[in-house]
Amino acid sequence: QVQLVESGGGVVQAGGSLRLSCAASGRSLTTYRMGWFRQAPGKEREFVASILWRGGATNYADSVKGRFTISRDNAGNTVYLQMNSLKLEDTAIYYCAATLSVRQGYDYWGQGTQVAVSS
Numbered sequence: 001q002v003q004l005v006e007s008g009g010g011v012v013q014a015g016g017s018l019r020l021s022c023a024a025s026g027r028s029l030t031t032y033r034m035g036w037f038r039q040a041p042g043k044e045r046e047f048v049a050s051i052l053w054r055g056g057a058t059n060y061a062d063s064v065k066g067r068f069t070i071s072r073d074n075a076g077n078t079v080y081l082q083m084n085s086l087k088l089e090d091t092a093i094y095y096c097a098a099t100l101s102v103r104q105g106y107d108y109w110g111q112g113t114q115v116a117v118s119s
Contacts, residue, residue, distance in 0.1 A: 068082065
């Protein structure tokens with residue numbers, strides 16, 4: 001129903017910036033809540049940020065507040081994660097996800113994009 005593809009990952013030095021994109025196909029995301037998650041090597045997947053498309057209400061994990069910004073485009077098919085002041089601990093595979101209801105969990109997931117932060 002909804003296909004998500006992440007892009008924009010790569011290698012960046014600590015303190016640098018990177019912007020991830022999540023492109024959706026199948027339908028508009030305007031009725032969804034979109035989320036970014038990440039999974040570092042040897043660790044469980046964790047929540048990073050989310051945005052309710054309608055209204056744009058956002059939520060961030062404490063670890064990224066003030067450094068990361070989630071946003072969406074006007075076309076309703078792309079979500080972004082602007083990552084600034086990157087730290088070594090931000091190294092992870094970043095996943096985009098979508099849901100119609102947070103209570104039901106995130107229904108759709110991308111394959112992930114690797115972000116590696118070097119010292």
